[in-house]
Amino acid sequence: MAHDRRTFLRAIAAGSIGTVVLGGTATAASDVMIEGAGTDIWDEADEGHYYFTEVSGDFDVIVRVDEITNTDEYAKGGLMFRESLEAESKNVMIRNTPGHDTSVQWRSEMGGESTSLTADAGESESEISEGTMSADWQRLVRSENTILAYGSTDGNSWTLMAELTEDVIDPSESGYLGLAVTSHDSGTLCTVGFSNLTGVTPSNNRDIGAVEVAGSVSTENGGDTNPIVSTRSVSNVTPTSATLNGVLETLGDASSATVYFEYRTSGTDAWIRTTEETLTTTASFSQDVSGLSSGVEYEFRAVSDASDGDSDTGSRNTFTAPEDGDERPDGSYFDGSDGFASIGSWLDDSTRVITVTEPTRSAVESAFHTSGSRVIVFETSGTIDLGGNTLQITENNCWVAGQTAPSPGITFINGMVQVNADNCVVQHIRSRIGPGSDGNIQGNDALNTQDETVNNVIDHCTASWGVDECMSVGYDTDRTTYSNNLIYEGLYDPYGDGSDHNYCTLIGDGADHVALLGNVWAKARNRIPRLKSDTRTVVANNFCYFFDEASNTDSSAETTWVGNKYTGVTATGESIVEGSGTVYSEDNVTADPPIDSDVSFVEPGTTGSKPLWPDGLTAMPSDDVESHNLAYAGARPVDRTENDQRIVREITDRAGNDRLDSEYEYWLPDHEAVGGYPDLPENTHSLSVPNSGLRNWLEQWALSVEETSVSPP
Structure with a gap:
């Protein structure tokens, strides 16, 4: 106005x-x-x-x-x-x-x-x-x-x-x-x-x-005394059960309120009432419901009956119970809790929320370095130039919620983003490091976890144009989950000296309880992934396009490979998973084109039982992996930027060169492959952070950039 x-x-x-x-x-x-x-x-x-x-x-x-x-x-x-x-x-x-x-x-x-x-x-x-x-x-x-x-x-x-x-x-x-x-x-x-x-x-x-x-x-009669109750999102959805979530916003003038949910099959008249719970203060609440029918859409609403006789009913939300075998009707098959890490166990409604309002290194770094449990949200989009230096999360208990940014989200360039803390979650950001200007080679990942860190999750992120690797796990780490990430185009010859650094992912010596779930690796020669000494890793339902030497396991590495799909090229006479480590292999395939008939997926000498596996995890069939991962991998899959779109197109069309091997001219704006670093628009919006239900709010924002049928909260 x-x-x-x-x-x-x-x-x-x-x-x-x-x-x-x-x-x-x-x-x-x-x-x-x-x-x-x-x-x-x-x-x-x-x-x-x-x-x-x-x-x-x-x-x-x-x-x-x-x-x-x-x-x-x-x-x-x-x-x-x-x-x-x-x-x-x-x-x-x-x-x-x-x-x-x-x-x-x-x-x-x-x-x-x-x-x-x-x-x-x-x-x-x-x-x-x-x-x-x-x-x-x-x-x-x-x-x-x-x-x-x-x-x-x-x-x-x-x-x-x-x-x-x-x-x-x-x-x-x-x-x-x-x-x-x-x-x-x-x-x-x-x-x-x-x-x-x-x-x-x-x-x-x-x-x-x-x-x-x-x-x-x-x-005129003294004011509004009614309680206020809000319906939140659904969680833990299976073909037969779900968890309904709500929040009592206020008690009005009452001393307590009875809260519960009503749910029904969409389009029917009669509501089913859940078990009641009495609250004496504002709080989130939830109820598990069972006996649902797979493939059926349900609607539900939260209800509050106050002790003084007033009542309130929240808005109606809907969800669909998935068909048998598909545990998540919205968003990707995997989430950050499916590995060995616990995702944000410290998060509650009292957790501090830090809002980033400008796309600058200083604004983000201040939030990354703040002590105490915190959630970082974004009211701006844009490209953040790191100036050739690493940007670290240095304090424990940090949740980076890139999904909250307005379209087209946040992209970091010209520097590595690194988790150098414990119990962190990073979601829906992009990091494109590029060759930098200092000539350094080793450790120039686009995104990684630092050595000796514990219980970290990187989910739905994009990591590209790394030097040595694009997204790696640090040495002597424990409980690290990389899920639904888009990892591509390690730089083959970034400095014009013939050095080969076209790699994707390295699991550092001593890393334990690593879970690599639902990721896409594309257009790299090796380390897809590289499993180093004394590592224990689960590699499940990942998709790879264009590779040469593919994966390698050191002799003391233990790893479980289930439901992965690799396509492209490989050195004749070698396996996809090479080396002398202990490898369990199940339902791993190659296609379009398949590798030579005399090449196995895993070298002989593997084990017949899984060395490790997350509790409760069920892998997708390998036949579903390519379509699923291309739909859901990377930052903001329904809001992808041009380079992420380009990679998905090349994979879908089985097109594109197998590596990017030019020197600095690769980054010039008129270069035919990429055209230099991206320059995203700086759009803004206002976020309304809830007083309760913060975890559900973050989940709803994530689903809104992962699934076209879900709106932001």
């Missing part, structure tokens, strides 16, 4: 900031007073306070706006219908402001730009002159697929301001209807008085978006 901030500052200087009484006469008849903060209800995401109830189908609601605190000329209050309670939701709002007449605004798409009758993009929908009118009374109507907005000076004669058909905005049948307030001044509360509300009975209130100051509602 374009406006002149200097006008507002002059108004402050003139002493005109106070309460604007609409209609010209102060009234004590306001029976609903709403306080709301927030930067605005506008642009791609909203910040404010909402007093609402869940509705479905048509509605006709009326309210009088009596007065508004003049925190800003664009503070606003009025009727709103929104598709969800997320900040980026589709919505329609009739707005009264201190400094302007009444008008109508809307957001047509989730996370899209807002517009209004007074904006260039929305003026064609206006039924009134210049898109505004003087009106204290508001009326919002939904009739089938059309939303109509009216204004009035007396509550009797109504003027149509806008008729928004489904071509303009097409929200779902169900949604939320009520009164919204924003101060347009993030640290200040704006109070709006309403009266004569008819057509809807709000039962809940909450802040929308990441406001700095919490809002509230008071009514």
Whole structure:
């Protein structure tokens, strides 16, 4: 929304900031007073306070706006219908402001730009002159697929301001209807008085978006006392069972609340009620349900019954019980907990969340070096140049959630990203180190774990253009899981001296309990992977394209290979897995083209039993590996950048050269293969970090960039 901030500052200087009484006469008849903060209800995401109830189908609601605190000329209050309670939701709002007449605004798409009758993009929908009118009374109507907005000076004669058909905005049948307030001044509360509300009975209130100051509602009978409960995502889904998750946001005025879930087969009428749990404070809660039917879609909702008789029902979420043999209906087959590492066992709702708002090394490094348990989230996308130096996570208990960045995400260049701490999780980032400028060879991985680190997970990341390897595991480490990563194009001759460093992954001496699950290795000659002395490794359901010497095991290495698929070329007369280590092999294949008939996948001398295997892990059949891994490997697979798309295309088409062997000119912008380091746009968005359910929130963000059917939380 374009406006002149200097006008507002002059108004402050003139002493005109106070309460604007609409209609010209102060009234004590306001029976609903709403306080709301927030930067605005506008642009791609909203910040404010909402007093609402869940509705479905048509509605006709009326309210009088009596007065508004003049925190800003664009503070606003009025009727709103929104598709969800997320900040980026589709919505329609009739707005009264201190400094302007009444008008109508809307957001047509989730996370899209807002517009209004007074904006260039929305003026064609206006039924009134210049898109505004003087009106204290508001009326919002939904009739089938059309939303109509009216204004009035007396509550009797109504003027149509806008008729928004489904071509303009097409929200779902169900949604939320009520009164919204924003101060347009993030640290200040704006109070709006309403009266004569008819057509809807709000039962809940909450802040929308990441406001700095919490809002509230008071009514003529003492205020809103209802509890607020929210439905979260589903987890642990199997063909016959699932875990339903929710959070009790507030108890209202009650001392306790009974919480539970209702679930049913989608499209049916009767709800099934789960076991109850009594809470005396706000908290997350969950219930396991069983007896589900595989392949069937279910819907569920959280419910809270407070001790004072009030109740609340959360929004409906859906999930599909997978067919037998497919344990994850959404996202990839593997996640970071499928290896030997425990993923973020330290994470709870009190864990500190650090927000990165600019794509710079200093901003990320500050978060990487902060002590204490923490989750790092991103409100910006972009390319982060590391300046030729390693960027390390140096403090334990760090979760890097690259999935929270707006499209196209975060890419690190010109430096190694390294986990030099314990109990860390890194998800959905890209690291493209390149040859650098110092001429150093050894240890120039794009992404790795440092020696002697413990219990680390790198999941759904991209590592490319490494020198020596692209993504490796440090020496004498324990419990390291690399899952669903896209690892490719180690540089064959990065300095023009004929040196061969076209490798993918090395498992350092003494590394124990390493799990390599669901990764893609592409366009490298060797170390796919290299298993060094005294290592113990599980290599399951990985896919490799273009290789030469492939994998090698030292004599004291122990490893389990199950369900891997390799295709491309190999040295005639040799095995895929070479060396004298102890190797268990099951369902490993080559194809398109297969290797020579006299070449085995594993050299003779292997063992007939698995040296190690994660508890509860079941591998996919090798026939499913290529299609699955190409769909899910790497950072943000539904939002891949050009180089990741290029690699997947080359694999799919069985095309592309088998190595990148040029010198520094490889990085010139006009180079035919890559065209230099990427330069991603710096897009921004606002994150609304929940007060509870943080782990589920992170999982939902991850699924939103892994699976096209899942929306961000």
